[in-house]
Amino acid sequence: MQNTIEIAVCLCIEHSVVTETLSRALSGAGFTVLGNIQDPGVIDDTTVVIFQPSTRSSHYLMQYGSRKAWIAYIDPSVQHQSLESYAAQGIREVLYADELAPHRLQRSVDRAIKQQHMLQRQSHYDGLTGLLSNRGFLEATDQALFNVGVNGRMVALLALDLRGFNDINQHYGFSFADQLLSFVSLRLKSTLGPLAKIARLGGDEFFVLLEQLSSIDAAQRVATRIRAVFDDPFRVHNESVRISADIGMVIYPETMGSAEELMRHAHAAMHTAKGRDISIYRYEQGAVDDWSENMEQALRLALRRGEFELFYQPKVCLRQRNILGMEALIRWRHPTQGLLSPQHFITAAESSGVIVPIGYWIIEQVCKDMQTLVDHGLFDVSIATNLSFRQLQDEPFCKALPRLLQEANVNLNCLEFELTETTMLTEPESALDTLNQVTALGVTISLDDFGTGYSSLAHIRQYPISTIKIDRSFTQRVSLDHEADSIVRSIINLAHDLNMQVVAEGVEDDTQLNFLLGNGCDQVQGYLFSEPRPMWEVLQLIDKILLPVNLSGVHTGQ
Numbered sequence: 001m002q003n004t005i006e007i008a009v010c011l012c013i014e015h016s017v018v019t020e021t022l023s024r025a026l027s028g029a030g031f032t033v034l035g036n037i038q039d040p041g042v043i044d045d046t047t048v049v050i051f052q053p054s055t056r057s058s059h060y061l062m063q064y065g066s067r068k069a070w071i072a073y074i075d076p077s078v079q080h081q082s083l084e085s086y087a088a089q090g091i092r093e094v095l096y097a098d099e100l101a102p103h104r105l106q107r108s109v110d111r112a113i114k115q116q117h118m119l120q121r122q123s124h125y126d127g128l129t130g131l132l133s134n135r136g137f138l139e140a141t142d143q144a145l146f147n148v149g150v151n152g153r154m155v156a157l158l159a160l161d162l163r164g165f166n167d168i169n170q171h172y173g174f175s176f177a178d179q180l181l182s183f184v185s186l187r188l189k190s191t192l193g194p195l196a197k198i199a200r201l202g203g204d205e206f207f208v209l210l211e212q213l214s215s216i217d218a219a220q221r222v223a224t225r226i227r228a229v230f231d232d233p234f235r236v237h238n239e240s241v242r243i244s245a246d247i248g249m250v251i252y253p254e255t256m257g258s259a260e261e262l263m264r265h266a267h268a269a270m271h272t273a274k275g276r277d278i279s280i281y282r283y284e285q286g287a288v289d290d291w292s293e294n295m296e297q298a299l300r301l302a303l304r305r306g307e308f309e310l311f312y313q314p315k316v317c318l319r320q321r322n323i324l325g326m327e328a329l330i331r332w333r334h335p336t337q338g339l340l341s342p343q344h345f346i347t348a349a350e351s352s353g354v355i356v357p358i359g360y361w362i363i364e365q366v367c368k369d370m371q372t373l374v375d376h377g378l379f380d381v382s383i384a385t386n387l388s389f390r391q392l393q394d395e396p397f398c399k400a401l402p403r404l405l406q407e408a409n410v411n412l413n414c415l416e417f418e419l420t421e422t423t424m425l426t427e428p429e430s431a432l433d434t435l436n437q438v439t440a441l442g443v444t445i446s447l448d449d450f451g452t453g454y455s456s457l458a459h460i461r462q463y464p465i466s467t468i469k470i471d472r473s474f475t476q477r478v479s480l481d482h483e484a485d486s487i488v489r490s491i492i493n494l495a496h497d498l499n500m501q502v503v504a505e506g507v508e509d510d511t512q513l514n515f516l517l518g519n520g521c522d523q524v525q526g527y528l529f530s531e532p533r534p535m536w537e538v539l540q541l542i543d544k545i546l547l548p549v550n551l552s553g554v555h556t557g558q
Contacts, residue, residue, distance in 0.1 A: 126200040127473050127484055128178055129185035137199035137207055141259035144211045145252060156210040156219035158226065159248040159266040161274065165204035166341070168241065174476065174508060176237055183234050184243075191229050195222065202449070202473065203343065206245075207263065216251055216282075223249055223280050246274040248281055255285040268351055271295075296352040299345060303357060307333050310365050311532035312383070314541070315503060315525045318517055323542055325382035325416065327525065328366050329532045330358070350390045359391045360404075367408040369535050370415065376539055384416035384446065392431035402437040412442035418469070420448050432463065439464040446503070450491060461498070468495040472506020472526070478515045489519050496520065 124136035132140065144155045162184070169177040181204065188198050188206065197209040208226065213219050227247060233240045248269025250262050257265065265283040273281035275295065302308060309331045317324035332340040349355040366385050373381050391397050405412055417438065435445055446467035447460065470491055477484030488504070495502045504516050507526030516524055530541055 127477050127481070127487075129182055129200050131185050131189075131206070132197060132199035134199070134201050137197065137201070137209065138259050138263075140197045141209055141262065144209060145259060145262075147211065148253060151212060153211070154213040154215070154219065154254070155252040156208075156213055156222070157250050157252070157262050157266040158208040158210070158223060159263070159270040160206040160208065160226070160245045161270050162204040163244045163246060163274075165243065168243070172237075172239070176239075178476070179236050180234055180241060180243070183236060184229075187229050187234075188226070191225060192222070202471075207266070213251075216254065219249060219251055220280075220282075223247055227279050244279070246270050247279060248273055248283065250283040255283060264351065267347055271348060295345070295348040296354055299349055299352070299354040299358070302332060302334070303354070303361060307335070308358065308361065309333055309534065310362065310369065312369075312535055312538045313525050313532040314530050314538060315384075315523050316529055317523050318521060323378075323381055324523055325384060325414075326538060327418070327532075328362065328369075328383055328385040330362060346388075350388055353390065353394075355388050355390045356394045356397050359387070359397065363401075363404060364408075366415070367410050370410045372535060372539075373414075374411075378542070379411075380414065381542075382414040382416055382444075384418050386418045386420075386448065389420075392434070398431055398434040401434055402441065405438060405441055405443065412438075413444075415442075416444045416446055416467070418446045418448040419463070419465075435464055449505075465500065467501040467503060469503045469505055470521075475504045475506045475512055475516075475526070476508065479511045485515070488515075488521075492519055492521055 124133055124139075125131065126133050141155075141157065147153075148155055165177065165180075168180065181200070184206070185198065185200060188208070192198065192208065195210065197211075199207040199209075201207060210219060210222055227245065230242075230244045233242045235241075248266045248271070250265040250269060252262055255262065255265060265285075269281045269283035272283075273279065311329045311331050312326040313329060314323050315325045315327065316322070330342055330346075332345055334340050346355070349358055362385055366383050370383055373379075373383075405415070417435075439445060444466045445464050446469055447463075447465050448469045449471040450468045468491065470488060474484055474488050474491075478488050479485065492502050501522045502520075503523040503525065504512075504521050505525055507513055507516065507524040507528045509528060512526075513524065513528060530538070533541065
């Protein structure tokens with residue numbers, strides 16, 4: 001480690017002995033000591049903060065004691081309001097004052113910096129393919145839009161979704177499907193080269209950013225090249241697989257908007273391409289989209305006809321070795337298309353606003369199913385359901401939610417709402433008031449798909465979050481990828497340092513389970529225990545197989 005890295009020492013006057021000990025240890029380790037800093041703006045560009053709690057930091061004093069100091073990393077992109085907010089971003093090491101020898105401090109700072117770089121990388125890149133993540137792509141798009149004002153050229157965003165990928169996933173398994181995604185990403189990179197920035201945003205969805213385009217025709221030509229990527233079959237595990245892609249495109253500044261808005265437009269255009277069975281569709285601002293209108297009408301009709309259902313996937317408590325709760329997942333039993341998963345309609349529901357009445361129905365159905373659990377003798381099994389950014393942007397929904405929960409006549413301590421990182425950063429301040437109101441009623445809040453979005457720890461601390469869920473893209477790489485191992489360990493340690501529970505999603509084999517057990521993960525969910533099922537099937541599963549859970553591995557014969 002280079003000792004030229006700036007280290008900020010944030011100390012209080014009350015603990016002069018600790019201050020002197022830290023200063024001597026830092027100097028002995030070869031670091032430049034910035035001193036007793038009271039202005040947070042001074043340390044915006046530092047990499048590591050060594051923070052000593054003061055009498056004003058009563059919470060930290062009670063938790064760690066006045067003779068302890070901790071090392072935390074910071075996120076330079078976040079505007080901090082107080083010195084305490086630095087510490088709240090993630091304690092990496094906690095040391096007694098008399099343990100701060102130079103060699104020990106050197107190792108501690110080295111670990112803190114390494115973990116910081118690791119977390120920063122995982123937030124910008126997809127763990128499976130090495131492509132940009134949601135956060136990395138958003139930042140690249142923001143910069144590209146800014147550059148348009150300088151160079152006067154065009155920018156294009158393309159959303160890609162692989163046709164038939166779910167069938168391949170179910171037929172060949174996750175390992176095969178992940179290998180196929182890796183090959184798709186390699187072929188995209190090989191075809192586009194430095195012309196584009198490519199991201200995988202989860203599942204089989206890719207985004208492409210094209211910069212400095214001279215015309216719309218130039219974007220169309222690149223889109224045609226991308227479509228041709230899928231002309232030849234992919235060879236995976238000695239199997240020849242043919243797959244195609246639906247492509248949605250939006251051009252800036254032909255269509256105006258922020259990076260997030262343009263991504264939503266490209267995503268909607270991709271669904272239009274899928275619905276019209278055409279390979280490429282370009283979103284045009286102000287144009288009437290018949291497919292979107294038809295989808296909105298179909299969703300409202302489905303709600304009236306009772307075509308939506310809730311499936312449930314159990315969450316297993318590793319400490320108590322039993323079923324602690326389950327996650328509610330919506331399905332649409334379409335009269336002609338069969339059973340549809342959320343990826344086929346949730347985006348359209350959110351963009352049209354239909355997600356709000358659907359959200360009312362989900363909460364009502366979850367409360368009914370909570371009563372079913374009680375009638376079955378399961379008094380402490382909780383149910384989690386998602387809240388989208390569109391629901392939390394709807395003022396009537398935010399005002400009605402606490403009242404609806406109070407009138408539901410169920411144990412609200414067994415109800416949990418899951419938010420994504422995008423949801424946290426896009427809803428208005430009134431939504432935070434709503435979340436505080438529902439948590440006051442006993443409802444818990446969890447952060448879903450942690451690590452795939454772009455929130456900072458400072459944002460997390462603003463919300464009444466009690467649980468962090470590790471995204472399956474990380475869980476499924478543990479014991480195969482050293483970086484994934486370190487990321488998962490860091491997330492678990494981070495959550496526990498912030499007094500939060502940790503749930504690992506997508507657990508599919510004993511190796512992943514044993515890794516999570518060994519590293520102190522609290523809960524898991526995944527196909528190792530059960531796929532999402534209707535409530536009556538979950539109750540049978542709990543009775544016959546999963547109560548108590550056999551943590552040496554439970555296979556459900558699927």
